[in-house]
Amino acid sequence: MSGWRRLQVKFRTAGLLTWTRVTQPHTGRGGCLTFCQSLSTGGPLRNDFFKDLEAQLAAMRKKAADALPGSSWSPFEFNPDLPPERADVVIVGGGVMGWSIAYWLKKKENKSAGMKVIVVERDPTYSQASTVLSAGGIRQQFSLPENIHLSLHSADFLRNINDHLGVVNEDPIDLQFNHSGYLFLASEAVAHIMEENYSTQRSAGAKVSLMSPTQVKERFPWINTENVALASYGLENEGWFDPWTLLNAFKRKAISMGVIQCCGEVTGFSDTTNVLMNRDGEEVHLKRIKSVKVQMPNSMEFQPVECAIVVNAAGAFSGKLAEMLGIGLGPKDSIAGLPVPVEPRKRYVYVVHCPNGPGLDTPFLIDYSGVYIRREGLGGNYITGVSPEETEEPDTSNLEVDHQFFEDKVWPKLANRAPVFENLKVTSAWAGFYDYNTFDQNGIIGNHPLITNMYFATGFSGHGLQHSPAVGRGVAELILDGEFQTLDLSDFSFRRILVQEPMLERNIV
Amino acid sequence: MFALCVHRCYQRSARLLVARRQKSSGPVSSPLLSRLLRFLTQHFYDVEMFLNWRSQQGRNRLQKKNVFYAYTHTLYGPDIASAHYILCLGGGFRFVGHSDWFRANKRGKFSWDFLNHKDTPLEEVDLSHTVTNYSGLFNLEHQHHLRTLKLQGCPEVDDWFLAKLHVLQDSLEELDISHCPLITTGGLATLKNLKRLKHLNVSSLPRLQNPGLVIILLEEMLPHCQIIADGYGHRLRPADKVCVEEERVQGQQQ
Numbered sequence A: 001m002s003g004w005r006r007l008q009v010k011f012r013t014a015g016l017l018t019w020t021r022v023t024q025p026h027t028g029r030g031g032c033l034t035f036c037q038s039l040s041t042g043g044p045l046r047n048d049f050f051k052d053l054e055a056q057l058a059a060m061r062k063k064a065a066d067a068l069p070g071s072s073w074s075p076f077e078f079n080p081d082l083p084p085e086r087a088d089v090v091i092v093g094g095g096v097m098g099w100s101i102a103y104w105l106k107k108k109e110n111k112s113a114g115m116k117v118i119v120v121e122r123d124p125t126y127s128q129a130s131t132v133l134s135a136g137g138i139r140q141q142f143s144l145p146e147n148i149h150l151s152l153h154s155a156d157f158l159r160n161i162n163d164h165l166g167v168v169n170e171d172p173i174d175l176q177f178n179h180s181g182y183l184f185l186a187s188e189a190v191a192h193i194m195e196e197n198y199s200t201q202r203s204a205g206a207k208v209s210l211m212s213p214t215q216v217k218e219r220f221p222w223i224n225t226e227n228v229a230l231a232s233y234g235l236e237n238e239g240w241f242d243p244w245t246l247l248n249a250f251k252r253k254a255i256s257m258g259v260i261q262c263c264g265e266v267t268g269f270s271d272t273t274n275v276l277m278n279r280d281g282e283e284v285h286l287k288r289i290k291s292v293k294v295q296m297p298n299s300m301e302f303q304p305v306e307c308a309i310v311v312n313a314a315g316a317f318s319g320k321l322a323e324m325l326g327i328g329l330g331p332k333d334s335i336a337g338l339p340v341p342v343e344p345r346k347r348y349v350y351v352v353h354c355p356n357g358p359g360l361d362t363p364f365l366i367d368y369s370g371v372y373i374r375r376e377g378l379g380g381n382y383i384t385g386v387s388p389e390e391t392e393e394p395d396t397s398n399l400e401v402d403h404q405f406f407e408d409k410v411w412p413k414l415a416n417r418a419p420v421f422e423n424l425k426v427t428s429a430w431a432g433f434y435d436y437n438t439f440d441q442n443g444i445i446g447n448h449p450l451i452t453n454m455y456f457a458t459g460f461s462g463h464g465l466q467h468s469p470a471v472g473r474g475v476a477e478l479i480l481d482g483e484f485q486t487l488d489l490s491d492f493s494f495r496r497i498l499v500q501e502p503m504l505e506r507n508i509v
Numbered sequence B: 001m002f003a004l005c006v007h008r009c010y011q012r013s014a015r016l017l018v019a020r021r022q023k024s025s026g027p028v029s030s031p032l033l034s035r036l037l038r039f040l041t042q043h044f045y046d047v048e049m050f051l052n053w054r055s056q057q058g059r060n061r062l063q064k065k066n067v068f069y070a071y072t073h074t075l076y077g078p079d080i081a082s083a084h085y086i087l088c089l090g091g092g093f094r095f096v097g098h099s100d101w102f103r104a105n106k107r108g109k110f111s112w113d114f115l116n117h118k119d120t121p122l123e124e125v126d127l128s129h130t131v132t133n134y135s136g137l138f139n140l141e142h143q144h145h146l147r148t149l150k151l152q153g154c155p156e157v158d159d160w161f162l163a164k165l166h167v168l169q170d171s172l173e174e175l176d177i178s179h180c181p182l183i184t185t186g187g188l189a190t191l192k193n194l195k196r197l198k199h200l201n202v203s204s205l206p207r208l209q210n211p212g213l214v215i216i217l218l219e220e221m222l223p224h225c226q227i228i229a230d231g232y233g234h235r236l237r238p239a240d241k242v243c244v245e246e247e248r249v250q251g252q253q254q
């Protein structure tokens, strides 16, 4: 920069007034002064001495100010992208969960700029993040009241998204929300579960209706209702939206509120361990994270960030992150031997084109065989997929798509349920990782019993996107108030894993 | 180095010129005050705070107008509550079996005669050009005889509002949502929930993309409903259906 300035000065001595004018916005205060002078007085040559002097003086002033205590100047060059050395909360994972938590933390803090929150994301292109690879659906049709409430709260948030995440002077957020209900189809064997779910959903305040096969046929004539005993259809707060827009909206708002974004990978922690005795006389090692090691992308450089609280929102990789702290590596049948049961599971999404397919009123159809399909845009495109059998889980080392899987597992079931899809063309496909909770396929929210200052928000296994607004608020409440305030999510805590009581969704699929 | 420098200067001046030209030729839509405020927000936190506060106030006012009339509801029943809500917003309605309308006048004043008709449900409601929104709709939830709902030019009626209309699914026959600035295709699909819908006006929805295609799809979805869709330029005249079909084919290819 200073070299650049010196060059400018030389220009002026050559009498090139027009150029000084163009560069003026970039020379700062000193430059502005010289510019005014050069306009007001006639002889440029006479003023050169003063201009130089002015520039030198400005540089000196700047140096003096930099050297004063309290400035961030240091005699060493350093990477401006490095995260700060100290923070109050470090959120690992910049997916929709991470940014939602960051937003709610800032929203809930009572003193502005009272808390330093950093979001660490290793991949700013989000090439592997579940958020942007998801199907973007939101539904109320769960069987656990907690999940239904999470959905209802999130829908409420999405409805008022501009009140929450709008930023002054920026364009309003358009989620591209498609309001179309989920249509679940149940066979004879599972119809009773659907009925129970329906009454849970109604009593939780969800607007769902049950349909008989005849009613289904009447409303959606393209569906083959053979073997369908009952269907449930969401009337409100269901549909799909653009996950990118939601992620960016959270991010933009959080940054505007002062959250610091940092690109880097968390590769380790430094912690202190307290050894306690439990009632049976066994030792319990309680850990407290002191700093988070953030490795900069494409370099050996790293920065330890000292912090009070760490939030694990690393999605499918949150189990791995916990492993860095020794969780799951301890002796078997101790708490330390229980891993965080979250792992990546690959799911394929196929985009198909079917010119005669159903129109505007296509629901998010979920068959009891597990196949789902929804409309994508208006041009006769649809996206479809199915979760593979537990025994046939694909390899998770990459995100390649298995097209045979469509031929074998998706298409036959799909064409059986909706014969119009016998005639289709797969136009594209992608794969994404579910943040799959192998224990009970539900979110894990709260801190780990052995790490006192790490909070988890992970394991949502296919419904994390829609629950992110409400979960973010819950985690922020847990951190700032010490307990849940608006929605009691304590059932999602680690306790259920310790006592081995899974909290399963009663699915009809 | 010198050459580089000169080059850069030229580049920058060119860029500045372009920027200025864009600014001058762009539409001078926003009034001076809001442009000034926008400029100031970029420099002063206080102004930003003020703007935030102001928009929050606006939102609160809107919310207040659209609260659930619980007090009237418990005291006079759901019908009077609906009626009161509509008149307070500046709209109008007609009771079942009546021929005359109750309306608020231009200044928002209305007569309280409607209180004499306790327990008479509403049949027609005109909320055109009012600030009714999603929350306000809770006031109409119990109107099981409501046949006509006019929402022309309502700035707060959005897709969520349309999705919520299922509360009137067994009675609503006529719906006018023309000129509503927030409605998109994403909400129109839910109109299928209205089982008895016979007349629908979706003219001049500024945010509708590919209106030609959407209207065709709407007609396909609601075969027993007469759909009025004006204000989309040449594309929607029936003679131009071919053109619309072409659009559809293009959409498919994308």
Ligand SMILES: Cc1cc2nc3c(=O)[nH]c(=O)nc-3n(C[C@H](O)[C@H](O)[C@H](O)COP(=O)(O)OP(=O)(O)OC[C@H]3O[C@@H](n4cnc5c(N)ncnc54)[C@H](O)[C@@H]3O)c2cc1C
Pocket (backbone or CB within 6 Å): A092, A093, A094, A095, A096, A097, A098, A120, A121, A122, A123, A126, A128, A129, A130, A131, A132, A133, A134, A135, A136, A137, A138, A264, A265, A266, A267, A313, A314, A315, A316, A317, A318, A321, A347, A348, A349, A431, A432, A433, A434, A435, A457, A458, A460, A461, A462, A463, A464, A465, A466, A467
């Ligand atoms: C095919 C598919 C369809 C889906 N459909 C739906 C749906 O319809 N509805 C719904 O609600 N949900 C759906 N989901 C689930 C949903 O996408 C996820 O539950 C949700 O996105 C999880 O968000 P997250 O922020 O926790 O994870 P992610 O979006 O994966 O974000 C985690 C981030 O952490 C980063 N990270 C990981 N480790 C580190 C580290 N050590 N250091 C720094 N950064 C790190 C990663 O790069 C990543 O960006 C679907 C998922 C898939 C795969």
